[in-house]
Amino acid sequence: MALLLCLAAVILGRAGGTQDRTDRPPWARKPGSGKTADPAATPTPPSNEDADKGQQRGRIRVNVQLVSVLTSVLDEHNRPAPDLPREAFQIFEEGVEQKVEVFESETQQPLDLALMIDSSLSAHKEIGFEQEAAAHFIRQVLRTGDRLSVFAVGEEVTQIAGFSDNVATLQAAVHRMPAGSGTSLYDAILLASRTLERRGDERRKVIILVTDAGETTSYADFDAARKAAVKSSALLYTIVVRPVKNESGRNTAGEHALETITDTMGGAMFYPDAPQELDGIFDRINRELRTQYRLGYYPEPRGPANTYRKIEVKVAGNYAVHHRKTYLTGPQ
Secondary structure: OHHHHHHHHHHHHHHHHHOOOOOOOHHHOOOOOOOOOOHHHOOOOOOHHHHHHHHHHOOOOOOOOOEEEEEEEEOOOOOEOOOOOHHHEEEEEOOEEOOOOEEEOOOOOOEEEEEEEEOEOOOHHHHHHHHHHHHHHHHHHOOOOOEEEEEEEOOOEEEEEEEEOOHHHHHHHHOOOOOEOOOOHHHHHHHHHHHHHOOOOOOEEEEEEEEOOOOOOOOOOHHHHHHHHHHHOOEEEEEEOOOOOOHHHOOHHHHHHHHHHHHHHOOEEEOOOOHHHHHHHHHHHHHHHHOOEEEEEOOOOOOOOOOEEEEEEEEOOOOEEEOOOEEEOOOO
């Protein structure tokens, strides 16, 4: 009996082994064996699309941001020069010419303006002229979509009116300037720059500062103010109303600091000989803002992260060109 049982086991084992042979008929083969295995049970190689997705997951993507440069072009009489063709402009980053991807001969981007008036005791003598000129400017400059905010610059920098297009409200804010004891110019530039930076990339950002340039009480220093200004991409127009004409009797260090920041940001400095000239200066600023060119490019090569990059715009012909001179690269 034992011998018969062993012989049966050997026969069954051979029968099971032969079922895996590929020469058996298809109905006798185990699922998954041989060439006619169930396709659903066979792993499929990755498709090209899957392979591309895998490569993309392992690839570092670099997002190169458009660098936008607002440019004011003035003729030999300091008048805006409109209607220049694209071919008249060249733009360089760190000395390397860039391809102009965006060109607007008269940009229609709306304005966000921070109007900052020095209300310190040292500047208070001419405050009446400043207020009247500023109120006139508000009425002139605001158009559909534009917004303006009013700040008082004293020992503290105070936002008297938020961004609005309500001319009457803004003019009323200009006429209720509180008198301050000191002048915090660096704090003013830093606050205005950070406030404008939050307003969005699709708007032109402008700071207009009316001051005697006598920096005395800022918490921020020159470098912090300049860095905030560069990050904001704002233009700075500075009007220095000098109570004392003789350099030996005024704070020229403050003037030089403002000249440096203003030049970096691409605006202009004005030194009226009399407060009555303020109306004309505001008119010129308004004309410049309405005749600006907008140039945009994608940097090639791209600069390292968090570094200052030098910009230069050249215009064919006898013109003065104002634009921001640098920008700060973002993280990579």
